Amino acid sequence: MEAKPTVPQPEKRSADEITGEDDNAAKKVKTVDARDPQHGVAPVKAEFLIVRKPVAPVVDDDAAEASHHAEGDNADSRGKKNRGQNKARKFHFSNEEHKLCQSYTHIPRESLFATAICDYAVNAAEKGPSNRGANGRHKKGGRRDRNAEATDFEAEQTEAKVEEPEVKAEQTEAAPEEKARPLCAFEHNLREYLARKPADIEGVCPAFQERGMCASGWKCKWLGSHMKEENGEIFLVIDEEKVKSYEEKASNDMDEKLKNSKTEIGSSDVLDWEKEMPDRGFEDPYGEIVNNVPVAIKIKIRKNQVPLKRSDVFLDWNRKIRDQPDQEDHRAGYVEPPPKPSEKRRLYIGKETPLLAPLTTTGNMPFRRLCIGLGAGITWSEMAMTSSILNGHKPEWALLRAHRSELPHFGVQMAANKIDQAVRATEAITNLFPTAASGRHGLAAIDLNCGCPIDLIYKSGGGSALLDQQGKLIKMLKGMNYVSGETPITVKIRMGTRDNHPTAQKLINKLIDHGDVQAVTLHGRSRQQRYSRSADWEYIHQTAALIKNIKAQNALQVDTAADKEGREKLNTFFVGNGDCYSHVDYHNAVEKGGVDSVMVARGALIKPWIFEEIQKGQYIDKSATERLDLVRDYVKYGLECWGSDELGVATTRRFLLEWLSFTCRYVPIGILERLPPKINDRPPSWRGRSDLETLLGSHDYRDWIKISEMFLGPCPQDFFFTPKHKSSSAPDGEAEG
Numbered sequence: 001m002e003a004k005p006t007v008p009q010p011e012k013r014s015a016d017e018i019t020g021e022d023d024n025a026a027k028k029v030k031t032v033d034a035r036d037p038q039h040g041v042a043p044v045k046a047e048f049l050i051v052r053k054p055v056a057p058v059v060d061d062d063a064a065e066a067s068h069h070a071e072g073d074n075a076d077s078r079g080k081k082n083r084g085q086n087k088a089r090k091f092h093f094s095n096e097e098h099k100l101c102q103s104y105t106h107i108p109r110e111s112l113f114a115t116a117i118c119d120y121a122v123n124a125a126e127k128g129p130s131n132r133g134a135n136g137r138h139k140k141g142g143r144r145d146r147n148a149e150a151t152d153f154e155a156e157q158t159e160a161k162v163e164e165p166e167v168k169a170e171q172t173e174a175a176p177e178e179k180a181r182p183l184c185a186f187e188h189n190l191r192e193y194l195a196r197k198p199a200d201i202e203g204v205c206p207a208f209q210e211r212g213m214c215a216s217g218w219k220c221k222w223l224g225s226h227m228k229e230e231n232g233e234i235f236l237v238i239d240e241e242k243v244k245s246y247e248e249k250a251s252n253d254m255d256e257k258l259k260n261s262k263t264e265i266g267s268s269d270v271l272d273w274e275k276e277m278p279d280r281g282f283e284d285p286y287g288e289i290v291n292n293v294p295v296a297i298k299i300k301i302r303k304n305q306v307p308l309k310r311s312d313v314f315l316d317w318n319r320k321i322r323d324q325p326d327q328e329d330h331r332a333g334y335v336e337p338p339p340k341p342s343e344k345r346r347l348y349i350g351k352e353t354p355l356l357a358p359l360t361t362t363g364n365m366p367f368r369r370l371c372i373g374l375g376a377g378i379t380w381s382e383m384a385m386t387s388s389i390l391n392g393h394k395p396e397w398a399l400l401r402a403h404r405s406e407l408p409h410f411g412v413q414m415a416a417n418k419i420d421q422a423v424r425a426t427e428a429i430t431n432l433f434p435t436a437a438s439g440r441h442g443l444a445a446i447d448l449n450c451g452c453p454i455d456l457i458y459k460s461g462g463g464s465a466l467l468d469q470q471g472k473l474i475k476m477l478k479g480m481n482y483v484s485g486e487t488p489i490t491v492k493i494r495m496g497t498r499d500n501h502p503t504a505q506k507l508i509n510k511l512i513d514h515g516d517v518q519a520v521t522l523h524g525r526s527r528q529q530r531y532s533r534s535a536d537w538e539y540i541h542q543t544a545a546l547i548k549n550i551k552a553q554n555a556l557q558v559d560t561a562a563d564k565e566g567r568e569k570l571n572t573f574f575v576g577n578g579d580c581y582s583h584v585d586y587h588n589a590v591e592k593g594g595v596d597s598v599m600v601a602r603g604a605l606i607k608p609w610i611f612e613e614i615q616k617g618q619y620i621d622k623s624a625t626e627r628l629d630l631v632r633d634y635v636k637y638g639l640e641c642w643g644s645d646e647l648g649v650a651t652t653r654r655f656l657l658e659w660l661s662f663t664c665r666y667v668p669i670g671i672l673e674r675l676p677p678k679i680n681d682r683p684p685s686w687r688g689r690s691d692l693e694t695l696l697g698s699h700d701y702r703d704w705i706k707i708s709e710m711f712l713g714p715c716p717q718d719f720f721f722t723p724k725h726k727s728s729s730a731p732d733g734e735a736e737g
Contacts, residue, residue, distance in 0.1 A: 007692045008706040042683035043673040050685040096646045098196040101186035102282070105217040109235040110190050118184045190218065190234070198646065200224045201713035206636040207286075207644055212242025215285030219645035221713065250288070250404075258408060258437055262348035263444055265408045266435035266486050273297055273432065274440040286640060289365075290407065290442045291400045291433055301428055302392030308427045310483040315420050318475060339482060345436065347445055347488040347518045349573040349597045351590050353377025354614050355521075357577065357601035358413040358449070358492075362659050366637035366652075368410075369403050370630065371604055375611035377597070378409040383449050386416040386425035400429065403641075408436035411445040413492070415452055417462035419472065422448065423479035430487045443487060445518070448477060451494040453527045464527035467497050470507050474514055481516035488570075490519035492577070492599075495539055497527040505543050508574075512550055515569030521599050524578040531602075534680060535578025537593060544594030547574050575599050581606070581679040583613040603679055605662035621670045624693035627663075628710075634659065635711040653708045657721050660704040664697055 103119045187193040198221075205222035208214045214226050217236060226237045258265065273294055280287045300306050349355070356363070356371050358380040368379045381399050388396035402410040412429065416422035426446055433443035450473060452463030459465070466473040481489045491511065495502040504522055511517055522543060524535035551571075576595040580586055581603040589598050603610050608630065613620050622630075638652030667683045669675060688694035695703055701723045705715060 007695065008703075008710070040681060042667050042677065042681040044667065044683055044686045045671050045673050048671040048686045048688070050687055096198070098193065099186045100190075100193045100197075100218055101184050101188055103184075104188060104190070105219055106215075106236075107217075108238075110233050113188065113190050116188075118188065120186075121184045193218070194223075194234075197223075201649075205644055206639055208237075208239075210636065211246045211286070212239030214644060215280075215640075216644040216648065219643075221644055221646065221649050254404060254407070261408050262350070263408055263436060264345040264347075265437050266345045268434045268438070270439065271432070271434075271441075274438075277440055285643070288404045289641075290402050290404055290438070290440055292440070293397055293400075293432060295394075297432070298392035298394065298397055301390060306428060306431075308424050308431075308483070311420075311424045311427045311479075314423055314479045314482050318419060318479065339485075343486065344488055344518070344570060345486045346570065347490070347573065349378070349519055349575060351597065352615075353409070353597055354586060354611055355575060355597055355599040356380065356604055356611075357599045358383050358447070359601060359605065361655070362605055362662065364655055365401065365403050365641050366634055366655070367605075367608075367659060369405055369637045370634050371608050371611060372403075372405050373633070374609050375615045376600075376604070377611075378411065378444070379406050380447060381410070381412045383413045383415050383452065386414050386418075386421040389414070389425045389428065390421060400433075402442060403637075404442070407442035407444075409444050410436075410442055411447055411490070412443060413447040413449050415449040415457060415462045416476065417457075417460045417465070419476045419479055422476045423483055426480040426489075427483035430484045434485055434487065445488040445490050446480065446484060447490045447492055447521075448480065449492055451492050451523050451527075453494075453530045458527065464494050464497055467493060467503055467507065467527070470503075470510060473507070474510060474516075477511070477516045478514060488518040489516060490521070491517050492521040492523065494523045495526050495536065499526050499528050502526070502539060504539075505546055508543060508547065509550065512547065512569075512572050515572075517572060518570050519573040519575060521575040521577050524576065537576065537578070537589065540576045540578070540589070540595065541593040544574055544576075547572070548594060573597070577601065579603070579679050580610070582610065582619065582676040583617055584676040586610075586614045587617070602662070605659065606666050606679070607663070619669050619675065621668060624688065624690050624696055627666075627696055628692060628707075631656070631660075631663075631707065632711060649712050653712050653715070654721070656708050656712075657701070657704050658724075660707060661701070661723055664699050664704070666697070668693060668697075 101118055101120065104113060104116055107113055107116055187196075200223055201221045203222060204225040205214050205220055207216070208220075208222070208226040214220050214222075214236075218227075220226070227234060228237055229235075276294065277292070281292075283289065284292050297306070354376060355378045356368060356376045359367070360382055363380075363382050368376075372379060379402075381402070384396050384399045400412050414422065414425060416425070429446065430443065433441040436442055436444045449463055450466045452458070454463065457463035457465075461469070466476070477489060477491060493504055493507065495504045497503075508520055508522075511520055522540055524537055524540045525531065525533075573596045574594075575597050576589050576593065577599040579602075580589065580598050580600045585603075586598050586600075589595050600610060607622075609620055609622055634656060635652060638655060639648055642648040642651040667677065667681075667686065668688065669677060671686065671689065686697065688697055695707065698704075701721060705719075705721065709715060
């Protein structure tokens with residue numbers, strides 16, 4: 001059994017400020033179910049308050065649903081790179097000084113190293129001299145794709161992980177056949193590598209404990225838990241029985257999920273690119289990641305070598321009608337007829353399918369897996385830019401990947417400012433992922449983001465800027481629907497771009513009339529409002545009533561040829577979004593407000609078990625131990641996604657800290673005087689019912705680092721992490737660990 005981690009003491013807490021009460025101690029205190037009359041302050045019970053001068057935590061909610069492509073609102077023309085949202089943030093870049101060659105990572109026994117072949121050296125011999133210098137960087141004058149300039153942390157970490165090692169010609173005397181053979185600069189001697197490898201993390205490898213094998217092989221930071229030595233030879237341990245049991249359970253769970261799904265899945269033959277993919281590979285070590293497109297296809301898309309025939313047809317039509325009056329209806333002007341409703345897979349959204357919103361940075365694959373396990377009905381990728389998709393940008397295509405547990409209810413969200421880019425990217429993606437659940441791919445729907453408020457996206461004409469260009473938006477969605485084959489198209493919008501000037505109802509009326517989208521999600525804020533103040537659910541409820549009336553009128557239309565087209569349109573689901581923080585908020589929106597479902601964003605980041613509350617229809621007062629178990633699950637999923645080697649641990653730690661910057665805002669309902677809680681309420685200084693609960697509620701990023709060390713071992717001496725809320729207010733601040 002794995003030993004429970006020791007609970008570290010929170011930063012800056014004196015002994016008299018911390019209570020040693022058990023997690024359940026305060027649950028006996030009756031909590032009144034009534035609205036908090038004191039606006040903006042969480043009603044914490046008096047016995048849990050700390051009497052001291054409160055310091056309100058600074059939170060950046062733009063970061064939750066905004067774009068990781070944003071350069072910020074404060075960027076100026078003088079090119080000051082450290083100004084604006086997140087531009088001053090710094091992250092620890094982990095890199096082993098002594099690396100084992102990737103070709104040798106999974107060799108099961110020491111005796112096989114002598115006869116193993118280094119793929120990198122062989123490829124270098126075939127391709128000739130490399131244009132890379134030390135550390136794999138291109139030498140001056142070498143050809144380099146412009147997308148290689150990406151500075152996104154995850155992109156850099158991933159690229160470093162698969163970095164082609166430097167090759168060098170042998171300088172010493174050797175056999176004639178060996179003289180011309182380039183040698184890999186990474187380590188090929190197992191004993192030498194292990195002697196210089198940093199010390200292991202204490203405990204058992206989470207992947208090995210769960211699955212019976214570890215895909216990081218000799219590089220694992222918990223190597224000692226799945227390595228043995230017998231008769232002078234060391235080898236990796238694989239528990240074949242546990243491996244078989246895990247795979248059978250995962251397969252049965254998937255079959256059951258597909259059987260019970262109300263979303264049409266579709267069917268297709270195994271695609272050519274899927275046939276070429278190995279069952280398991282570097283980017284899919286456990287064979288559970290879907291939508292993992294080969295690099296060769298991305299290169300062809302970038303070079304326009306992939307035929308996009310339906311896009312060409314639509315864009316030719318769009319060019320022909322571009323100069324005609326906007327009032328004219330051009331729906332009958334296609335060279336080919338638009339897709340019939342019967343040709344589209346039917347999406348299902350209902351009361352029992354709460355949606356997890358597309359969340360920048362924190363809405364990664366491990367977090368989505370966590371929410372799926374807690375009851376999320378539909379998950380969405382982080383927002384991807386269509387221009388980067390068409391450029392074959394590796395980090396952008398990585399956003400489209402999903403875990404098989406998300407199928408068949410995983411969708412991709414895109415942002416676009418040009419019709420041709422939106423249409424071409426849609427056809428490229430749906431050609432590769434035509435069904436909602438397959439062996440190597442899965443795509444339930446494509447969502448167009450028309451709500452992103454970030455300046456960089458807005459000023460370029462994308463995101464919420466499309467709300468003021470409704471004609472362009474309608475054409476964009478019509479083109480996406482035309483080229484997407486069976487795949488449904490959905491759209492996410494805001495009330496409008498300016499406060500007190502909502503335009504969403506007029507737009508939704510047009511969307512239903514044109515019939516190109518199967519779902520509309522309305523965020524109850526304007527672009528100007530961003531994430532400040534409360535979402536306007538009264539407007540969302542009015543819009544739901546409007547949609548209901550439109551559908552009722554369409555159903556009463558006379559049976560004529562013109563009206564037949566209208567009645568053949570697929571049902572348009574309506575989803576509300578904004579400030580959902582409890583099952584009470586959710587069920588009020590569905591049962592009283594008339595929406596089909598609710599998309600949960602920050603509420604899921606702060607307490608992901610909100611989906612569990614929705615399923616059970618009751619508040620769940622998670623103990624600190626139970627919440628820590630969710631952190632443990634997140635770490636496990638992160639290590640399975642990014643690896644349990646030096647680089648994978650560092651990446652998991654970074655994204656765990658990002659998530660903890662939201663979970664610390666949760667105030668346990670057992671210490672509140674009134675319910676339901678409000679997402680925008682900020683608590684006074686409070687102590688938890690135990691040391692662990694106090695630690696989990698700390699807004700000090702040094703405490704977040706301590707929590708990460710409970711599962712990922714001590715941070716390196718040079719480790720640093722800059723929280724989002726400090727990157728703008730204190731550009732030079734770093735979190736030393």
